[in-house]
Amino acid sequence: MSVILYATQEAASMIRDCFNVALVISLIVHNFTPILALQCKGENNQDVDWFVIYKIPKLPKSENVLIKEGVAYLYMDSSNHKSGWTLSEKDISKNDSIPAYTLSPFYDDKTAIDSLWILYNDQPPNQPARLINGHAKGAIITNGKEGFWLIHSVPNFPPQPNTGEDVLKSKNDKVESGAQAGSKDYPTGGYSYPSSGRTNGQSFLCVSTNEDSFNSIGKQLIYNQIIVYRRNVPNRLTSKVTTLVEAAKQVRVNSPPYYHMVNFYSKSGMKFTSFAKSSKWDKDLYDDFVAPQFNTDLYTETWMNGRGKLPTDCNSTKVMNIKSISLSKAQISFNSTHDHSKWAISANDEYSLVCIGDINRANTQFLRGGGTVCLSSPEVWKGYRDSVEEVEPCPINKKKGVFERIKSWFG
Structure with missing residues (x-):
């Protein structure tokens, strides 16, 4: 018992x-509470090595509701780019869109407070637009081992997270008249997409990368003279990514050269080339830096509605303005005047070059910082090249007289 x-x-x-x-x-x-992975995300919230997005302009006559409302987008990423552009069925302003999935670590307080991150935009949300320093927009985040760099063209985006600290304009900042009164209605603490980003086309490039790249990227951001509107710099990371910390603190380049190029690599080893320039360089990024560096002609799609627009340049390597776009996957065409994107491609497939960045082709941009990041991919290049519907031709050389023109016919 x-x-x-x-x-x-x-x-x-x-x-x-x-x-x-x-x-x-x-x-x-x-x-x-799990700390979220710091990586670019795909359409189904899966990790991807990189992606590009073309946010379609608002076209009120479209039968597609998302296009009609200005929230539709096409995308290619590291897992599906061989098929060309894919038209998303999602609304870019919603939490299940690619940008929302990608930016979610900024709005997860536990993840955000433990990571080093920078949000920068010359048209920041809830602050006046800046007219000096960098004409650049983006977000970068790292935990010291991995992270991503998102480059985009959207004003007032993305929203401020709950964590981190605001970086307010300095006394020396020159701001856009009337901008202060009309820029304080954007929500904070979570993902949203601004009304200011709906009307025109917009561009995005996201690259997942590792600890070896963040100081290189930080140096480019310093040359770009980024305007930081919110940042988080944990003490534990200050000695690990020192140059990125300097970028977060808006350190500027004070001695020549005032331009810089660097190669960096994604997590899976894909090569990207970053071009950056300071306002002190006083030249055009595409004519004087990108095209000569690759020794290739370029087609460029940048904002055509601002002051000082540069014409197509055919003096050496040609840099030609795109006038209209056709996106067959979305069954739409539109003029470049409805496109706020900043991208360029090689005119032929020798390099299969695609560059997505910050700055416009305008003489007013000579005195602004900004850059672009280039990749080489035949499939991505074809997606962009097929979208080029019309290009501004080379200017007629008005210096030639009648005799010279007749003589050239028989030369």
Whole structure:
């Protein structure tokens, strides 16, 4: 009988121990908040090495509701780009869109507070637009081991997270007249897409990368003279990504050269080339830097509605303005005057070059910082090249007289 009683007590003790272990595990699981992976995301919230997005302009006559409302987008990423552009069925302003998935670590307080990140925009949300320093927009985040760099063209985007600190305009900042009164209605603390980004086309490039690249990217951001509107710089990372910390603090380049190029690599090893220039360089990024560096003609799609627009340049390597775009996957065409994107491609497939960045082809941009990031991919290049519907031709050389023109016919 005593043997049976002892066995029963042992069994009861084991049951209690198992129950206690299960309870502890349950409490740990219940209270554990996972830190989100810092990587570019795809259409189904999966990790991707990189992506490009073409946000379609608002076209009120379109039968597609998303296009009609200015929230439709096409995308290519590292997993699907061989098929060309894919028209998303999602609304870019919603939390299940590619930008929302990608930017979610900024709005997850536990992840954000433990990461080093920078949000920069010359047209920041809830602050006046800046007219000096960098004409650049983007977001970068790292935990010291991995992270991503998102380059985009959207004003007043993305919203400020709950964590981090605001970086307000300095006394020396020159701001856009009337901008202060009309820029304080954007929500904070979570993902949203601004009304200011709906009317025109917009461009995005996201690159997932690792610890080896962040100081190189930080140096480019310093040359670009980024205007930081919110940042988070944990003490534990200040000695690991020192140059990126300097970019977060808006350090500027004060001695020549005032331009810089660097190669960096995605997590899976894809090569990207970043071009950056300071306002002190006083030249055009595409004519004087990108095209000569690759020794290739370029087609460029940048904002055509501002002051000082540069004409197509055919003096050496040609840099030709795109006049209209056709996106067959979305069954639409539109003029470049409805496109706020900043992209350029090689005119032929020798390099299969695609560059997405910050700055426009305008003489007013000579005195602004800004850059572009280029990749080489035949499939991505074809997606952009096929969208080029009309290009501004080379200017007629007005210096030639009648005699010279007649003579050239027989030369």
